[in-house]
Amino acid sequence: MTQKSxxxxxxxxxxxxxxGRIFGWLIKANKKYGAEWWILVxxxxxxxxxxxxxxxxxxxxxxxxxxxxxxxxxxxxxxxxPFGTDNLSRxxxxxxxxxxxxxxGVAFTAAILSSIIGIPLGLISGFLGGIFDRIFSLIMxxxxxxxxxxxxxxxxxMLGPGVVNITLAVSVVYIPTYFRLVRGQTxxxxxxxxxxxxxAIGARRSVILGKYIFPNVIATVVVIFSLNIADAIMxxxxxxxxxxxxxxxxPDWGMDLAMGKKYLPSGIWWMITFPGLMxxxxxxxxxxxxxxxxxxxNPRLLER
Amino acid sequence: xxxxxxxxxxxxxxxxxxxxILLTLVFVILRIMPGDPVSAMLGAHAPEEVIEQKKEExxxxxxxxxxxxxxxxxxxxxxxxxxxxxxxxxxxxIREKLPATIELTFFGMFFTLLFGIFxxxxxxxxxxxxxxxAIRIYANVVYCIPVYWMGLMLQLILGIWLGWFPIAGRVxxxxxxxxxxxxxxxxxxxxLAGNLYAFGDVMLHLFLPSLTLGIVLSGIFVRLTRANMLxxxxxxxxxxxxxxxxxxxxIVYKHALKNAFIPVLTMLGLQFALLLAxxxxxxxTFSWPGIGRLLMERIYLRDYPTIQGVIVxxxxxxxxxxxxVDILYAMVDPRVKY
Amino acid sequence: MNKPILEIKNLCIDYPISIGTVHAVEDVSIxxxxxxxxxxxxxxxxxxxxxxxxxxxxxxxxxxxxGGEILYRGKDVLKMSGSEMxxxxxxxxxxxxxxxxxxxxxxxxxxxxxxxxIHYHKPEIKQEEAVRMSENIxxxxxxxxxxxxxxxHQLSGGMRQRIMIGLGLIxxxxxxxxxxxxxxxxxxxxxxxIDLLNRLRERFNLTIILITHNLGLVAEIAxxxxxxxxxxxxxxxxxxxxxxxxxxxxxxxxxxxxxxxELEQKELITMPGNPPDLVNPPPGCRFAPRCPKVMxxxxxxxxxxxxxxxxxxxxxxx
Numbered sequence: 001m002t003q004k005s006x007x008x009x010x011x012x013x014x015x016x017x018x019x020g021r022i023f024g025w026l027i028k029a030n031k032k033y034g035a036e037w038w039i040l041v042x043x044x045x046x047x048x049x050x051x052x053x054x055x056x057x058x059x060x061x062x063x064x065x066x067x068x069x070x071x072x073x074x075x076x077x078x079x080x081x082p083f084g085t086d087n088l089s090r091x092x093x094x095x096x097x098x099x100x101x102x103x104x105g106v107a108f109t110a111a112i113l114s115s116i117i118g119i120p121l122g123l124i125s126g127f128l129g130g131i132f133d134r135i136f137s138l139i140m141x142x143x144x145x146x147x148x149x150x151x152x153x154x155x156x157x158m159l160g161p162g163v164v165n166i167t168l169a170v171s172v173v174y175i176p177t178y179f180r181l182v183r184g185q186t187x188x189x190x191x192x193x194x195x196x197x198x199x200a201i202g203a204r205r206s207v208i209l210g211k212y213i214f215p216n217v218i219a220t221v222v223v224i225f226s227l228n229i230a231d232a233i234m235x236x237x238x239x240x241x242x243x244x245x246x247x248x249x250x251p252d253w254g255m256d257l258a259m260g261k262k263y264l265p266s267g268i269w270w271m272i273t274f275p276g277l278m279x280x281x282x283x284x285x286x287x288x289x290x291x292x293x294x295x296x297x298n299p300r301l302l303e304r
Numbered sequence: 305x306x307x308x309x310x311x312x313x314x315x316x317x318x319x320x321x322x323x324x325i326l327l328t329l330v331f332v333i334l335r336i337m338p339g340d341p342v343s344a345m346l347g348a349h350a351p352e353e354v355i356e357q358k359k360e361e362x363x364x365x366x367x368x369x370x371x372x373x374x375x376x377x378x379x380x381x382x383x384x385x386x387x388x389x390x391x392x393x394x395x396x397x398i399r400e401k402l403p404a405t406i407e408l409t410f411f412g413m414f415f416t417l418l419f420g421i422f423x424x425x426x427x428x429x430x431x432x433x434x435x436x437x438a439i440r441i442y443a444n445v446v447y448c449i450p451v452y453w454m455g456l457m458l459q460l461i462l463g464i465w466l467g468w469f470p471i472a473g474r475v476x477x478x479x480x481x482x483x484x485x486x487x488x489x490x491x492x493x494x495x496l497a498g499n500l501y502a503f504g505d506v507m508l509h510l511f512l513p514s515l516t517l518g519i520v521l522s523g524i525f526v527r528l529t530r531a532n533m534l535x536x537x538x539x540x541x542x543x544x545x546x547x548x549x550x551x552x553x554x555i556v557y558k559h560a561l562k563n564a565f566i567p568v569l570t571m572l573g574l575q576f577a578l579l580l581a582x583x584x585x586x587x588x589t590f591s592w593p594g595i596g597r598l599l600m601e602r603i604y605l606r607d608y609p610t611i612q613g614v615i616v617x618x619x620x621x622x623x624x625x626x627x628x629v630d631i632l633y634a635m636v637d638p639r640v641k642y
Numbered sequence: 643m644n645k646p647i648l649e650i651k652n653l654c655i656d657y658p659i660s661i662g663t664v665h666a667v668e669d670v671s672i673x674x675x676x677x678x679x680x681x682x683x684x685x686x687x688x689x690x691x692x693x694x695x696x697x698x699x700x701x702x703x704x705x706x707x708x709g710g711e712i713l714y715r716g717k718d719v720l721k722m723s724g725s726e727m728x729x730x731x732x733x734x735x736x737x738x739x740x741x742x743x744x745x746x747x748x749x750x751x752x753x754x755x756x757x758x759x760i761h762y763h764k765p766e767i768k769q770e771e772a773v774r775m776s777e778n779i780x781x782x783x784x785x786x787x788x789x790x791x792x793x794x795h796q797l798s799g800g801m802r803q804r805i806m807i808g809l810g811l812i813x814x815x816x817x818x819x820x821x822x823x824x825x826x827x828x829x830x831x832x833x834x835x836i837d838l839l840n841r842l843r844e845r846f847n848l849t850i851i852l853i854t855h856n857l858g859l860v861a862e863i864a865x866x867x868x869x870x871x872x873x874x875x876x877x878x879x880x881x882x883x884x885x886x887x888x889x890x891x892x893x894x895x896x897x898x899x900x901x902x903x904e905l906e907q908k909e910l911i912t913m914p915g916n917p918p919d920l921v922n923p924p925p926g927c928r929f930a931p932r933c934p935k936v937m938x939x940x941x942x943x944x945x946x947x948x949x950x951x952x953x954x955x956x957x958x959x960x
Contacts, residue, residue: 145626154615272456284448543739638748
């Protein structure tokens with residue numbers, strides 16, 4: 001069947017029919033994989049929802065996140081302001097919706113950046129071995145053993161506030177994560193029989209690396225990538241919570257939380273509850289997606 | 305015993321390159337990054353000669369290699385330099401605040417193990433049953449809670465609404481610290497001074513921050529312990545113990561847990577880094593006067609020598625803990641060949 | 643004749659798995675008399691180890707006994723309560739497992755493993771007494787009592803094997819179930835092990851169930867042999883009969899597979915075909931697809947175990 005005819009066939013269904021099909025497929029997958037499947041689906045739903053708010057915030061947010069005239073200051077959640085208002089009488093719900101854009105953007109870009117640097121380094125280091133590998137591993141292991149947040153704090157402090165800078169600071173932290181994972185996998189796969197066989201028939205090293213090792217490494221990278229975004233979210237939020245992240249004027253959950261901390265002693269609970277819940281939910285979404293993927297793709301990866 | 309000693313010495317020697325790399329890393333981050341610390345500190349409009357003079361003072365006008373050698377040389381002599389803002393050695397505030405951080409991480413670790421190891425072992429013994437799932441959900445949710453948010457919520461509920469615990473500081477302002485202070489570890493100091501009232505107050509202040517830290521990090525330990533327990537419970541020696549009529553509870557919590565704890569222990573060194581990161585955030589949340597808070601204060605003040613000093617101390621801290629963990633591991637597991 | 647010490651009646655054990663249910667043991671009945679050595683033989687996966695574990699109610703979930711009973715001196719083991727079962731394990735039936743290298747907890751000294759076992763069975767025994775008991779049993783197994791203070795990894799495989807047996811015998815059970823006890827031992831240690839079993843048998847008046855695929859070992863010490871295939875009993879008989887005049891074609895094939903140094907064989911004789919799929923077993927005799935003497939009826943109906951010349955066999959040829 002060609003791609004085109006498949007499209008025609010797919011468009012032949014009414015939307016309710018299509019929903020039914022999707023649901024039927026979900027149930028079938030559930031039978032095959034059990035609870036892990038629902039963990040994955042639940043994580044994916046969270047991510048999709050928050051991604052939607054990040055991409056189209058205007059369709060959901062009742063106010064602009066910076067609008068300081070939405071109502072009274074420090075209003076408790078109630079009609080008109082389901083999450084209440086903050087000390088500058090900004091609508092917290094709107095800030096949550098627009099804030100998702102910042103945190104998702106930073107975390108996602110940072111994870112991509114660190115994987116772009118970490119994966120090739122790990123591949124090459126594991127594949128070549130020798131002194132090059134030893135030195136790289138030692139450096140990466142040392143960095144890995146160092147608290148990631150402190151590293152990010154140092155970078156962020158040196159670079160100064162700004163979206164690009166915070167992204168760089170977060171991405172540096174996770175380069176060793178990818179490096180170590182990919183290097184370890186490469187070392188194992190290098191010894192597999194099919195790689196030996198490829199070498200025996202005289203395949204070039206670049207071919208072995210690209211055709212035999214990389215595709216096998218990538219499956220585990222997918223899992224780690226998802227879990228890594230969860231970590232990056234936590235790091236981004238932490239940096240902006242302690243005031244190292246972003247200039248004022250960019251709505252951000254971590255900064256909102258820091259702001260709410262000042263009003264905590266007077267019992268203003270809504271200013272801290274919602275940003276924290278959002279950070280947790282988003283991180284949970286990526287963790288669940290990663291866990292579910294790992295159980296399904298590679299059952300032993302996380303058990304270790 | 306002699307073997308153990310030799311092992312410890314080898315392990316210490318192996319730690320040295322790691323410390324060396326970390327110290328170099330700190331130097332690289334703080335010196336080669338774009339931006340000039342002196343002009344950043346003095347402001348962009350400071351006169352040129354003032355900036356030059358300050359650079360000269362700090363040795364920042366020399367070539368980068370010379371700076372690096374000077375830096376390493378000073379560190380070898382345990383000299384962290386002098387603050388750019390205050391007329392004091394960098395080591396002074398660090399020495400003053402380090403005990404607070406150690407105390408927090410120590411009690412945090414206690415809660416982490418309490419809420420991590422036992423639920424993890426229990427979940428493994430109930431594999432695929434309802435309580436196993438409940439504990440796994442707990443582990444995943446808790447792992448995703450930002451530690452500072454956990455702290456803020458505990459402050460709100462237990463501190464402000466219920467009024468059970470103080471939400472800031474190490475000790476009530478009405479208690480004179482000078483009456484008991486000796487080592488800087490307040491729990492120890494108050495006990496040494498025999499001041500039980502102050503001890504109670506110190507513990508009360510310590511409770512919320514360390515509980516926060518402990519709960520948030522326990523998620524990882526639940527997962528680690530559970531996974532290792534599952535492996536161990538499948539082993540033949542567990543089956544043999546069952547066949548000998550050893551009660552199930554003893555099998556899980558004595559035979560299996562002891563074996564499952566060894567791999568967890570080896571991970572403890574790495575997890576400690578997370579604990580330290582969590583400690584910085586907790587210190588910020590609970591106004592806890594430790595070195596994490598010192599670091600943040602000095603970052604706002606752009607006091608680079610102190611920032612560098614604190615990070616160096618963190619690096620040493622991590623290395624030493626991973627050293628201790630390895631030595632403990634060698635002592636717990638009789639199979640380790642030195 | 644004395645009443646049998648252990649009677650297994652129509653035992654069935656199932657393992658539910660994602661694609662169906664594995665019938666690991668089906669309709670197995672065995673009678674065990676006091677003082678005898680019973681060899682339980684068959685290929686890997688024929689259900690013999692599962693059967694052994696069921697005697698102590700140690701089948702790993704989700705596996706479960708789905709029918710039949712196990713009577714120990716007339717009492718149904720499967721109906722025992724949890725605490726009764728704890729006493730039963732070790733005091734009435736003891737079990738020794740495949741791999742002595744992994745069967746001892748690596749973090750406990752030999753002494754502690756002995757003392758613990760004694761403690762949970764007889765808390766009233768004082769420590770010095772318990773130490774003496776352990777030393778005695780180790781010496782009767784030919785192990786220096788000083789080794790008590792060693793960790794398992796400091797001992798050789800043969801020593802660990804004997805310590806496992808010592809741990810099994812410390813509470814003086816009537817029956818010792820040995821599951822593939824020699825698989826991981828080299829030939830010389832194995833010879834010593836056979837010798838040891840024979841001595842223990844006399845000394846402790848033991849009844850032994852030897853689960854193995856090592857026919858040589860069975861020929862050496864078993865009185866009676868049960869041959870299992872695909873979860874079912876194929877043949878039961880005295881060791882002499884089984885080895886010299888096997889009835890069931892499967893038994894015949896199994897014995898033929900033993901390489902014989904005296905006959906000048908050019909190549910190893912093997913049995914054609916694969917062990918049966920236990921999720922969807924063949925409807926008739928389990929062995930029918932591989933049987934050289936198969937008849938049409940064999941493929942349709944499961945043959946009953948019946949008496950033939952004072953022996954038992956499940957085959958339509960008799």
